[in-house]
Structure formats: C-alpha cells, structure tokens
Amino acid sequence: MVRVRFAPSPTGYLHIGGLRTALYNYLFARHTGGTFILRIEDTDQSRFVPDAVENLIKTLNKLDITFDEGPGIGGDYGPYVQSERLDLYRKEAQKLLDAGFAYRCFCSPETLAQMRAEQQNKGEFVKYDRRCLNLTPAEIQAKLAKGEPYVLRLKMPETRIFRFKDIIRGEVEMDSAQSDDQVLIKSDGYPTYHLASVVDDHYMDISYVIRGEEWLSSMPKHLWLYECFGWTPPQWVHLPLILNPDRTKLSKRMNDVAVENYLERGYLKEALINFVALLGWHSADDREIFSLEELCQEFTLERVNKSSAIFDLNKLNWMNGWYLRNLPLDIIVERSKPYFEKENLTIPDFDKLTKIVATARERCTLLSDLAQYSKMFLCPQPLNIEYQDFLKKEDSRKVLFWFQKNLPQEGDIDVEQLNQLVQQGISDLELKGKAFYKPIYLALLHQDYGPELPAIFSILGLKEVHNRIYEALQL
RNA sequence: GACCCCUUCGUCUAUCGGUGAGGACACAAGAUUUUCAUUCUUGUAAGAGGGGUUCGAUUCCCCUAGGGGUCGCCA
Numbered sequence: 321m322v323r324v325r326f327a328p329s330p331t332g333y334l335h336i337g338g339l340r341t342a343l344y345n346y347l348f349a350r351h352t353g354g355t356f357i358l359r360i361e362d363t364d365q366s367r368f369v370p371d372a373v374e375n376l377i378k379t380l381n382k383l384d385i386t387f388d389e390g391p392g393i394g395g396d397y398g399p400y401v402q403s404e405r406l407d408l409y410r411k412e413a414q415k416l417l418d419a420g421f422a423y424r425c426f427c428s429p430e431t432l433a434q435m436r437a438e439q440q441n442k443g444e445f446v447k448y449d450r451r452c453l454n455l456t457p458a459e460i461q462a463k464l465a466k467g468e469p470y471v472l473r474l475k476m477p478e479t480r481i482f483r484f485k486d487i488i489r490g491e492v493e494m495d496s497a498q499s500d501d502q503v504l505i506k507s508d509g510y511p512t513y514h515l516a517s518v519v520d521d522h523y524m525d526i527s528y529v530i531r532g533e534e535w536l537s538s539m540p541k542h543l544w545l546y547e548c549f550g551w552t553p554p555q556w557v558h559l560p561l562i563l564n565p566d567r568t569k570l571s572k573r574m575n576d577v578a579v580e581n582y583l584e585r586g587y588l589k590e591a592l593i594n595f596v597a598l599l600g601w602h603s604a605d606d607r608e609i610f611s612l613e614e615l616c617q618e619f620t621l622e623r624v625n626k627s628s629a630i631f632d633l634n635k636l637n638w639m640n641g642w643y644l645r646n647l648p649l650d651i652i653v654e655r656s657k658p659y660f661e662k663e664n665l666t667i668p669d670f671d672k673l674t675k676i677v678a679t680a681r682e683r684c685t686l687l688s689d690l691a692q693y694s695k696m697f698l699c700p701q702p703l704n705i706e707y708q709d710f711l712k713k714e715d716s717r718k719v720l721f722w723f724q725k726n727l728p729q730e731g732d733i734d735v736e737q738l739n740q741l742v743q744q745g746i747s748d749l750e751l752k753g754k755a756f757y758k759p760i761y762l763a764l765l766h767q768d769y770g771p772e773l774p775a776i777f778s779i780l781g782l783k784e785v786h787n788r789i790y791e792a793l794q795l
Numbered sequence: 796g797a798c799c800c801c802u803u804c805g806u807c808u809a810u811c812g813g814u815g816a817g818g819a820c821a822c823a824a825g826a827u828u829u830u831c832a833u834u835c836u837u838g839u840a841a842g843a844g845g846g847g848u849u850c851g852a853u854u855c856c857c858c859u860a861g862g863g864g865u866c867g868c869c870a
Contacts, residue, residue: 329870364869429868436867445797446866471868489800498798498866506868513870537799537865560801560863567862595807598819602808606818625808628863632806635820645833683832742829753829761830769831 322354323527326387327517329361330372333578334379336631337532337562337570340596344559345530346385347597347619354527358390359520360401363510373401379580383589384612397524402516409511412519412549413472413504421548422504425452426463426470447500448473472505474514474541474548482540487528487557487621492539499540514538518545521554530557530621533628534569557621560600561628570631586659586686590647591640599629609642641685652687653677659691665698672779679775697779700766703795707762711792716759718749720789723760730782735774742773763792 326342328334334342349356358380360373373391380387389395399405416422425448427435432448439446453475455463463470480496504515511519521529536558546553562570570577576585582592590611597615598608601624610618644652653674660667667673680693695701703711710716722745727733733741746756761768764776764785777785 327870331870361870367869425868427868432867440796443796469868473868486800492799494799500866503868508868510868512868517870532864533800534864534870539799558800563863565806569864598807600807604809606809608807608819627801629808630806632820635807638820641833679832681833746829755829757829767831771831772828 322352325357327359350616358387469507473501586688696765719759
C-alpha cells in the first residue's frame with residue numbers, strides 16, 4: 321500500500337518548488353491507488369506565520385490537488401500538525417537518550433558560533449566538536465539542577481559508510497564522517513526536522529519519501545535514526561531542483577515563486593499544473609499537454625529526471641495561452657469575470673461577454689489580458705491627435721459616410737453579409753484595402769488594429785457601430 | 796573548502812549500444828489574413844572535454860571541467 325506525504329513548513333505561501341513536490345506526491349499516490357497525506361511541519365516557532373496553513377491548503381485546493389489525510393480532513397494517523405505531536409517526539413528522543421544514541425549539549429549559540437569560526441579559520445571541516453559528549457553524569461546533573469538550557473544531539477557513528485537506493489538516482493553512498501551530531505530536540509523543547517520527519521514518517525506508515533534534492537545530504541542522519549530506532553526506512557525519492565534562469569535554486573529574488581500570485585495574475589490552474597509537471601517529468605511518447613487526470617494515469621517515478629530544470633516563464637506563458645484557447649469557452653468566460661471586476665469594468669451580459677472572450681482568447685496569454693483586451697470594446701481610449709487628423713481626411717470620411725448609409729440600422733449582420741458589404745464598399749469607393757479599413761477601425765476602436773471586422777460588429781452591435789461612426793464624423 | 800548530486804539544441808526534454816540524434820517553447824522565414832492575433836509549413840540550433848570497454852558509443856566505466864545542493868537549536 322503506497323502512502324506518501326507532502327510535508328511543507330507553513331512559512332507563508334506555496335512555493336513553485338513546493339507545488340512540484342506536492343504534485344509529484346499526489347500523482348504518484350493517485351497513479352498507484354495509494355494515500356496522499358498532508359503534514360504540517362511547524363516545528364520552528366520563530367518562523368510562525370498566521371494563516372499560512374490555511375493559505376497553503378486553499379491554494380492546493382484551487383489547483384485540485386486533494387488530500388486523503390491531513391489537518392481538517394482527519395485520518396487514522398493524526399494529528400497531522402507537528403506542533404500537536406510534541407509528546408511523541410519527546411518520548412522517542414528519550415529512548416535515544418536512554419540507549420546512548422543521543423546526548424545532551426549545553427553549548428550556547430555563541431559558543432557554537434565561536435567554535436565554527438575557529439574551525440573555519442583552520443580550514444577544518446565544520447562540525448560540532450562533541451565537547452558535551454564527555455560531560456560526567458555529575459556535571460550533567462549539576463547543569464540540569466541549575467536549569468541550564470540544553471539541546472539533544474544525535475551521536476553519529478564516526479566511521480560508517482551509508483548506502484541506500486534512491487529511486488531516481490540509484491545507489492548512493494555517503495560517509496558518516498561528513499555528518500554533524502545533528503540537534504534532535506531544540507532548547508525550546510521542539511524537535512528539529514530530522515527527528516520529527518523520521519518519527520512521523522514511521523508512525524504515519526509512509527512508504528515513499530518523495531522530497532527535494534536539498535535533503536539528499538541529510539540522508540546519513542536519517543538512515544542512522546532509522547537504525548537507532550530499529551525501524552525499516554521507506555523508499556527514497558529525491559527530486560531534482562527547480563532553478564532560476566541563472567541556474568541558482570529557484571528564489572523569490574529572480575522569479576515570482578508564490579503559486580497564488582500566478583493564479584492571481586491570471587494563470588490557469590490547468591496550465592500551472594501541466595507546466596510544473598513537465599519540469600522534471602516526461603511522458604513516454606512526446607505528448608506535452610496533459611490534464612490532471614491524464615497525469616495521474618501516466619505519471620511514474622521512473623520517468624522523473626535526475627537533473628534540475630530551469631523555470632522557463634516563456635513556455636508557461638505559451639501553455640497558458642494554449643489552455644486559454646482550448647478549454648471550453650464557457651469555463652474561460654466564467655473565470656475571466658473577476659478580472660473584469662479588477663479593472664472596474666462592468667461585466668457585459670452573458671452573450672456579449674462570451675463574444676468578447678471568444679475573440680480575445682485568440683490573442684491573449686493570461687485571464688487578466690482578456691479584460692485588458694476587452695477595453696477597446698467597452699471603453700476605448702480617447703483618440704490621439706494623429707488619429708483624429710486621419711479621420712478628418714477626405715478619404716476617411718468617405719468610408720464612414722458609406723458605412724453610415726449602407727449598414728442596416730439595427731439587428732444582426734452575419735459574417736457573410738458583412739464581407740459582401742465590405743467588398744462592395746471597397747469597389748464603390750475605389751479604395752485600397754488599408755485605406756478602407758483603417759478609418760473604420762479608428763472610428764470603432766480608436767486604434768488601427770483589432771480583431772476582424774465581423775467580430776467587432778458582432779460584439780459592438782450595429783447600433784453601437786453607428787454611434788461610434790457618428791462620433792467620428794463629428795470631429 | 797569538504798562531501799554529495801547533476802551534465803543532449805538558448806530552455807524543457809526523447810533516446811533503455813547501431814537514429815539522417817526526435818518533439819515542445821523561444822527565434823527566423825513563408826502561407827492564410829486589411830491590421831493585431833490564431834492556425835499551418837519550413838528552417839537555424841545539441842550529446843562539456845579526455846581516456847577506456849565494444850565490431851560499434853549520446854547511451855557502460857574512469858578522469859578532468861562546469862553547474863547545483865548541503866555543511867543551523869530553518870525546513
């Protein structure tokens with residue numbers, strides 16, 4: 321039975337990298353018929369951010385990534401928030417202490433900083449020098465009696481090669497000499513990631529740990545913990561990183577990394593999911609467009625890449641445009657509404673809105689562009705001087721008068737009829753295409769480009785077309 | 796610096812020893828089009844370098860180089 325978890329620390333918002341980790345866990349669970357668990361790793365009190373958990377869940381839900389167990393959902397392995405599991409961690413830590421696998425360390429942060437500075441100066445490998453390991457029981461009792469703060473450290477074996485199989489990378493080998501005596505319990509009584517995640521993964525019966533590559537170098541500590549506890553480790557899957565265009569770890573500095581910002585800016589969940597899925601995973605055929613359901617069907621860990629991928633906004637934009645054009649029109653119409661509101665545009669009636677969106681989606685990238693594009697119909701910019709002059713020219717006025725005379729006053733005109741009418745006009749007035757079209761575009765949209773005429777007429781309606789022609793003739 | 800991971804077009808990637816090294820984005824050209832787009836066609840563009848193994852290496856092994864990650868009482 322596959323049980324996997326997404327275990328973010330709630331520091332504010334969902335990161336693109338976090339989304340990819342969550343997505344791969346989700347896809348793997350759905351593909352295998354397994355269970356997908358959300359666990360909140362809030363063991364750092366200093367980084368507490370109110371509402372972060374709610375935001376995280378809300379964002380994931382917006383993307384249709386759903387959990388089987390987790391905070392607010394329940395499950396047989398709860399609680400799913402680490403700050404509510406402190407007793408468990410303390411109990412397990414005590415076992416380690418009793419068995420001699422862990423020891424108390426009374427060193428202050430200042431002492432440690434100094435120690436590290438010295439090691440660095442001497443060019444030594446920076447790690448805890450174990451000065452507290454040799455404290456006698458009496459010394460420890462004395463410090464305890466005085467109430468001196470302390471942490472619990474894991475006593476790493478000094479020479480030991482850890483070998484393990486990573487599903488993506490194959491056999492990996494690491495020397496314990498490189499590993500520090502990691503803090504397990506902090507002086508505030510909270511566990512560190514290393515203890516909490518190992519304990520939770522065990523008690524929550526996690527079968528595959530799928531997480532970012534940044535955890536690879538912690539493997540000796542984690543493996544050693546499993547050994548000390550006498551537990552069987554899960555399968556390991558370390559995902560490649562997502563990078564900035566300059567090849568550094570994806571960061572706020574160079575990119576927008578908050579998923580909710582993308583959503584807000586008008587990216588579609590379908591595009592975001594599809595794009596992020598392709599950052600490190602590829603189907604066996606060369607298909608690149610996948611719905612979430614299709615991804616669940618196709619996704620396997622075997623086809624996840626080893627090497628990190630650069631976040632290419634260009635391709636995301638293309639993909640968003642693709643979904644904008646290819647998702648059912650009514651869905652796009654519905655989702656475009658908030659963006660009209662954001663631009664303080666009164667949302668036209670359903671029929672008109674649909675016509676506008678149908679036309680706009682052909683030339684837009686984001687949902688927000690749709691509202692932007694609609695402005696030429698809903699509230700055209702004032703004509704600039706250059707355009708005004710152009711409309712005052714003899715030829716332009718001839719065109720506008722001609723339309724005024726030959727266009728039905730109201731009602732609808734279909735594409736066929738309109739095209740015929742235009743052909744008629746061009747031959748009547750003996751004008752070249754451009755000279756004929758430009759005045760009408762300027763009169764109707766106040767700009768010299770836009771969608772094809774039938775679309776404009778259909779969106780505006782004949783009455784409004786006449787109004788705008790009339791106004792242009794008043795210049 | 797130490798340790799670990801990674802290395803195919805600018806970017807995301809396919810290739811499970813034998814290919815004209817394929818696809819997608821971007822870019823360029825062309826077609827359609829009054830314009831802006833969409834759409835379609837075509838093109839430019841890649842196996843980091845050096846050793847092996849093999850009849851044959853992008854593919855397997857080693858070395859070098861480059862990039863990244865980690866080295867916290869953060870996750």
